[in-house]
Amino acid sequence: MTDDGVTIEFLSKERLSDEKAFTDKLEFVLEKVKDNSVLVLEEGWTPEEKRKLIENSVEKADEDFPGVEFMGFDGGDSRIEKAKSILYKRVLNEQYRQGLTIVGNSRVMEKIKEEPDTVSFLAKMEE
Numbered sequence: 001m002t003d004d005g006v007t008i009e010f011l012s013k014e015r016l017s018d019e020k021a022f023t024d025k026l027e028f029v030l031e032k033v034k035d036n037s038v039l040v041l042e043e044g045w046t047p048e049e050k051r052k053l054i055e056n057s058v059e060k061a062d063e064d065f066p067g068v069e070f071m072g073f074d075g076g077d078s079r080i081e082k083a084k085s086i087l088y089k090r091v092l093n094e095q096y097r098q099g100l101t102i103v104g105n106s107r108v109m110e111k112i113k114e115e116p117d118t119v120s121f122l123a124k125m126e127e
Contacts (some may be wrong), residue, residue, distance in 0.1 A: 006108055006123040007037045016041060022049060026056055029103055033057075034065050036105050038123055044072060044099025053103070069109040071119050072101035 009032065016025055026049075032039055045053070050070065057068040102109075102119060113120040 005125060008040060008123070009037050010040045011042065013042045016043060022052070026052060029053070030056060030060060030068070033068055033103055033105050034060070036108050038102065038104035038109060041072075041101040041103065043101060045070075045101050065105065067106045068103055069106040069111060069121075070101060070103040071111055071114045071121060073099050073115075073117055073119060 016028075029039060029041075030053075053068060053070065057065075061067045100119070102121065104121075104123070108124055110122040110124055112122055
């Protein structure tokens with residue numbers, strides 16, 4: 001967070017794929033969030049990945065870092081999206097990550113609304 005507001009970073013799938021293992025990606029995200037950035041990730045995270053995010057943020061919590069708040073949506077369940085998912089798995093041996101995930105320091109983010117295809121949050125400024 002700067003003196004004037006909250007830093008919001010938009011990270012592409014390609015930028016996140018630079019982190020080879022999920023643990024590297026998780027560490028990258030947590031370091032950014034600890035610096036009070038709000039990250040908008042161009043991918044949905046699995047329930048297992050979200051669980052690991054929570055576990056790791058709790059382990060790193062202290063008086064300066066209270067933990068994370070996250071929300072997002074996975075996108076549609078259309079036949080095309082299901083076909084893409086199968087293609088990625090069988091041909092590329094990768095998980096197809098459609099959706100959006102927003103992660104931020106819980107001191108900065110306040111969840112307002114989260115639905116299957118809509119997310120709203122308030123970025124709070126410290127006084």
